[in-house]
Amino acid sequence: MKFLKWFALILLSLGVLIFAAFKFFPGEMFLLRSYLPDFSAKSFITSSNEIPTEETTFDELMENGAAVNDSLMLVNDEHPLPENYYPEITGYNGVSMNPLAEKGYVDLKNDVKKKFGKNLYIMSAFRTPDEQKEIIESGNEYAANVYSSEHLTGLALDVYVKYYAGAGFIDSEEGQYVNEFCHNYGFIIRYPHYGEEITGIPYEPWHIRYVGLPHSKIIMDNNLTLEEYIESFVPGAVYYYHHYFIIRQDPEKSFFVPKNSYNVEISPDNTGFYIVTGKYK
Numbered sequence: 645m646k647f648l649k650w651f652a653l654i655l656l657s658l659g660v661l662i663f664a665a666f667k668f669f670p671g672e673m674f675l676l677r678s679y680l681p682d683f684s685a686k687s688f689i690t691s692s693n694e695i696p697t698e699e700t701t702f703d704e705l706m707e708n709g710a711a712v713n714d715s716l717m718l719v720n721d722e723h724p725l726p727e728n729y730y731p732e733i734t735g736y737n738g739v740s741m742n743p744l745a746e747k748g749y750v751d752l753k754n755d756v757k758k759k760f761g762k763n764l765y766i767m768s769a770f771r772t773p774d775e776q777k778e779i780i781e782s783g784n785e786y787a788a789n790v791y792s793s794e795h796l797t798g799l800a801l802d803v804y805v806k807y808y809a810g811a812g813f814i815d816s817e818e819g820q821y822v823n824e825f826c827h828n829y830g831f832i833i834r835y836p837h838y839g840e841e842i843t844g845i846p847y848e849p850w851h852i853r854y855v856g857l858p859h860s861k862i863i864m865d866n867n868l869t870l871e872e873y874i875e876s877f878v879p880g881a882v883y884y885y886h887h888y889f890i891i892r893q894d895p896e897k898s899f900f901v902p903k904n905s906y907n908v909e910i911s912p913d914n915t916g917f918y919i920v921t922g923k924y925k
């Protein structure tokens with residue numbers, strides 16, 4: 645009986661504590677959700693003494709074969725593209741896009757065809773600043789400001805299937821598949837239904853954005869927006885996700901990467917840092 649009383653008392657105090665934490669520090673509780681120490685609990689180790697690292701620089705990484713691309717550029721009103729920006733572009737069936745997006749898109753399209761027997765089409769991919777201006781002038785309510793549009797990078801694709809385009813895309817089983825699994829192909833839903841407060845843009849089930857693996861998976865698995873994801877990295881710290889490492893780095897400073905790293909990719913994030921992604925043995 646005495647034990648039961650103690651048990652009830654402890655439960656009650658715990659309840660009061662948790663209630664008070666949410667009641668008096670709601671902002672902090674929210675911040676915890678969107679910062680890395682929280683997603684470290686799910687998938688990330690923010691640091692590890694067991695993985696040996698070595699000091700390096702961007703020049704050294706590039707001499708050792710690191711690839712440079714724009715996959716992790718954050719593009720929005722707060723971080724517009726420079727006016728002289730021009731991305732690497734390739735043509736796929738007459739549609740211009742970034743070669744990274746092309747590879748992911750072809751795999752996604754093939755899988756949609758295999759599963760549902762339907763073709764996934766592209767309504768819009770790469771746009772020049774002039775084309776973006778025309779869309780704005782035509783009165784399209786969804787169009788972003790010229791240099792805030794991801795379509796200028798060639799990494800964003802507006803996709804549809806027959807009879808289901810735009811907001812209606814999510815009413816098709818193909819649209820639901822794309823929204824649920826595009827992360828397996830390196831894409832994210834850039835303007836997710838849970839992200840309007842952060843992106844400032846309502847849900848766009850048709851607009852997929854290439855960021856590459858493992859970033860697409862981490863973002864979608866944790867219900868994040870690209871804004872929250874990029875800003876959650878402490879610059880210079882090494883993050884681990886399965887056999888990948890990720891570092892958000894000031895390009896002027898030397899830093900540490902895991903020893904025996906390979907498949908290293910470097911992308912500017914358009915906020916003044918570079919994101920280094922790679923694998924390690």
Ligand SMILES: [Zn+2]
Nearest residue numbers: 800801802851
């Ligand atoms: Zn779009």
